[in-house]
Amino acid sequence: MDLTTVTGLTEALLAGNRRALARVISHIENNTDLARPLLAALYPHAGQAHIIGVTGSPGTGKSTLVNALTQVYRQQGLTVGIIAIDPTSPFSGGALLGDRVRMRDLAGDPGVFIRSMATRGSLGGLAQATADVIMVLDAAGFERIIIETVGVGQSEVEIASAAYTTVVVEAPGLGDEVQAIKAGVLEIADIFAVNKADREGVDRTVMALKMMLSLGVPEKFQVMHHGRMLPVEIPQARQDASAWTPPIIKTIATSGQGAKELVDAIENHRLYLEQSGGRLWRDRLRAATELRMILRDYLLENLLARTPPEALQAAIEAVARRDIDPYTAVQRLVEEVGVEVTAH
Amino acid sequence: MDRKVRVLVAKPGLDGHDRGAKVIARALRDAGYEVIYTGIRQTPAMIAEAALQEDVDVVGLSILSGAHMALVPRVIEELKKLGLEDVVILVGGIIPDEDVPALLEMGVAGVFGPGTLTSEIVETIENALGRQLA
Numbered sequence: 001m002d003l004t005t006v007t008g009l010t011e012a013l014l015a016g017n018r019r020a021l022a023r024v025i026s027h028i029e030n031n032t033d034l035a036r037p038l039l040a041a042l043y044p045h046a047g048q049a050h051i052i053g054v055t056g057s058p059g060t061g062k063s064t065l066v067n068a069l070t071q072v073y074r075q076q077g078l079t080v081g082i083i084a085i086d087p088t089s090p091f092s093g094g095a096l097l098g099d100r101v102r103m104r105d106l107a108g109d110p111g112v113f114i115r116s117m118a119t120r121g122s123l124g125g126l127a128q129a130t131a132d133v134i135m136v137l138d139a140a141g142f143e144r145i146i147i148e149t150v151g152v153g154q155s156e157v158e159i160a161s162a163a164y165t166t167v168v169v170e171a172p173g174l175g176d177e178v179q180a181i182k183a184g185v186l187e188i189a190d191i192f193a194v195n196k197a198d199r200e201g202v203d204r205t206v207m208a209l210k211m212m213l214s215l216g217v218p219e220k221f222q223v224m225h226h227g228r229m230l231p232v233e234i235p236q237a238r239q240d241a242s243a244w245t246p247p248i249i250k251t252i253a254t255s256g257q258g259a260k261e262l263v264d265a266i267e268n269h270r271l272y273l274e275q276s277g278g279r280l281w282r283d284r285l286r287a288a289t290e291l292r293m294i295l296r297d298y299l300l301e302n303l304l305a306r307t308p309p310e311a312l313q314a315a316i317e318a319v320a321r322r323d324i325d326p327y328t329a330v331q332r333l334v335e336e337v338g339v340e341v342t343a344h
Numbered sequence: 345m346d347r348k349v350r351v352l353v354a355k356p357g358l359d360g361h362d363r364g365a366k367v368i369a370r371a372l373r374d375a376g377y378e379v380i381y382t383g384i385r386q387t388p389a390m391i392a393e394a395a396l397q398e399d400v401d402v403v404g405l406s407i408l409s410g411a412h413m414a415l416v417p418r419v420i421e422e423l424k425k426l427g428l429e430d431v432v433i434l435v436g437g438i439i440p441d442e443d444v445p446a447l448l449e450m451g452v453a454g455v456f457g458p459g460t461l462t463s464e465i466v467e468t469i470e471n472a473l474g475r476q477l478a
Contacts (some may be wrong), residue, residue: 022399030347094373101383107390118378
């Protein structure tokens with residue numbers, strides 16, 4: 001078994017070799033020369049898993065909840081792949097990835113694979129790397145894939161588009177509820193988990209959520225309305241997708257209370273997506289988002305590679321001095337160096 | 345290519361004091377590494393499995409209990425079982441001087457006691473990884 005070649009890695013991964021799986025993920029994270037051939041080889045084997053995003057503010061207990069959810073899935077005999085994302089320090093480029101601490105109950109279970117990922121702060125690259133790693137875990141045969149995200153910012157929405165079911169975790173006592181339940185979160189939530197439900201204020205948090213929800217079913221998939229580059233035809237299923245009202249589940253992750261109910265809600269949503277055609281619709285949405293991201297990165301890389309550093313620097317200076325506005329600067333840069341499309 | 349060195353920081357054995365391990369984890373993050381911290385009371389098998397899943401280059405073991413001569417060989421053995429012979433192993437904590445040669449003999453790349461500068465640890469990691477890459 002040769003874990004240094006695309007063929008060797010692919011065969012070993014598909015045969016259930018965990019080392020090969022870990023290696024393949026590293027190739028993707030590091031964007032090595034093997035990354036693209038590996039993704040191409042594995043892509044046909046993916047598409048079976050149900051992908052679950054778990055997001056929410058720091059301190060709401062996401063990792064502990066993922067731990068509890070996974071235990072329920074394991075009792076049901078389903079295998080689980082977990083991607084736990086933590087931020088890269090913008091100062092050192094390093095990262096402290098601590099989610100495994102809360103997932104120690106899962107250690108030693110061959111039906112579980114946990115991978116910690118740092119955001120690495122590349123140009124929107126996190127969402128793409130995450131999508132690729134999800135695909136790899138899917139190809140490796142994990143039946144449920146859970147992505148735990150940092151809980152802040154726009155990248156959240158992009159990562160959520162990689163999931164079929166997004167669970168937004170809230171907790172009482174984190175301050176102004178309305179603040180915590182910002183717009184944007186509503187758009188991506190398929191299910192709300194109000195964790196730490198043994199704490200004071202839980203009913204207020206549930207109430208605040210209910211009020212937000214009753215203000216109207218959110219305009220789902222609005223993300224794509226801004227996707228001007230690859231407009232996606234919005235089919236009938238959109239109306240069906242809107243018919244889903246996110247349930248609110250109270251959980252106490254540390255004791256596992258409510259975890260079964262949360263899993264039931266996720267599975268209901270999975271069935272709902274399958275029956276309503278929403279899964280196919282999300283697959284197309286995901287493909288569109290993915291293509292758009294890859295295209296953007298590709299064009300950006302290509303353009304930057306062809307731009308002389310001094311030209312870029314000159315443009316930066318000119319914009320900073322207000323000699324020129326940034327839009328015109330970009331237009332001139334593109335006109336000057338152009339974009340060359342070469343086969344890879 | 346965006347190659348990042350990945351380090352697993354683990355506390356094998358039964359002592360529950362992880363201040364030192366956390367300080368090291370943070371220092372290594374500030375040195376630009378991706379540090380996976382696994383928490384206290386890890387068995388050697390748990391550490392090896394985490395090292396495999398996370399595909400780390402380095403495993404740092406923090407041991408304050410005095411059980412290092414028993415725990416370190418068991419971690420090394422578990423890593424070998426999973427085919428992770430290449431992983432650089434570091435040991436930190438309260439380790440008597442007389443035990444250091446034996447640990448290095450087992451294949452540990454460096455032993456660090458209280459007061460160690462982060463730069464020393466980073467240098468050891470870089471040297472060990474450089475040697476492997478050569």
